[in-house]
Amino acid sequence: MIRRQHEYEPASQPHIKKPRNAFMIFLNEQRPKVSAEKGMKSSAAVNAAVGQMWNSLSKEEQAKYYEEAEAERRLHVQLYPEWSSADNYGKKRKRTESTDSM
DNA sequence: GGCCCTTTGAAGTCG
DNA sequence: CGACTTCAAAGGGCC
Numbered sequence: 163m164i165r166r167q168h169e170y171e172p173a174s175q176p177h178i179k180k181p182r183n184a185f186m187i188f189l190n191e192q193r194p195k196v197s198a199e200k201g202m203k204s205s206a207a208v209n210a211a212v213g214q215m216w217n218s219l220s221k222e223e224q225a226k227y228y229e230e231a232e233a234e235r236r237l238h239v240q241l242y243p244e245w246s247s248a249d250n251y252g253k254k255r256k257r258t259e260s261t262d263s264m
Numbered sequence: 265g266g267c268c269c270t271t272t273g274a275a276g277t278c279g
Numbered sequence: 280c281g282a283c284t285t286c287a288a289a290g291g292g293c294c
Contacts (some may be wrong), residue, residue, distance in 0.1 A: 167283075179286080179287060179288095180274070180275075180285095180286050180287045181274075181275090181287080182273085182274090182287055182288075183273035183274055183275095183287075185270065185271060185272045185273065185274065185287090185288085186271095186272085186273085186287060186288055188272090189271075189272090189288060189289085192288080193288080197290085201276075202290095202291095203290070203291050203292090204269075204270085204289085204290055204291040204292070205270075205288070205289035205290045205291075206268080206269040206270035206271085206272075206289080206290080206292095207268085207269085207290095207291090207292085208271095208289085208290085209269090209270050209272090209288075210270050210271060210272045210290075211271095212271075213270080213271045213272070214273080216272075219266095220272085228273090229274085231272095231273075231274085235274085246275090246276080247274080247275055247276065247286080247287090248275080248276050248277085248285090248286090249286080249287095250285085250286065250287090251275095251276055251277075251284090251285060251286070252276095252277085252284090252285070253285090253286090254266095254267070254268095254285075254286075255267060255268080256268085256284085256285070256286090257265090258283090258284070261279095265294100266294095267291105267292105267293085267294095268291105268292080268293080268294105269289105269290100269291100270288100270289095271288090272287100273286105273287090274285105274286090274287085274289090275284105275285090275286090275287100276283105276284080276285070276286085277282105277283085277284070277285085278281105278282085278283075278284085279280100279281085279282080279283095
């Protein structure tokens with residue numbers, strides 16, 4: 163039995179992730195396949211490859227994912243109507259402000 | 265064990 | 280209301 167340390171039911175909302183956009187959905191569709199086909203290891207490389215695939219999609223195919231993304235946002239707002247998506251804003255790095263000016 | 269790197273979109277904060 | 284900044288995913292790679 164694996165230690166389900168963090169797999170507990172969300173009794174309250176510890177932190178609600180931002181509603182994913184069309185790419186996050188498309189990514190989850192293609193990423194495991196692309197990683198297998200292309201032999202991609204790191205997600206960064208796969209995400210970039212899937213990004214190129216995205217550009218090859220027909221507007222109808224892209225539109226499908228926009229509807230999916232919109233549906234997720236709708237579902238999200240229904241589950242947490244008063245939740246602002248700023249769950250972790252400013253927590254991670256990638257701050258362009260870094261010591262560059264120093 | 266968490267951030268980086270990466271992608272686009274959304275949506276956050278700032279002005 | 281425009282412009283900029285950060286998180287969302289996510290997995291090796293790094294420390």
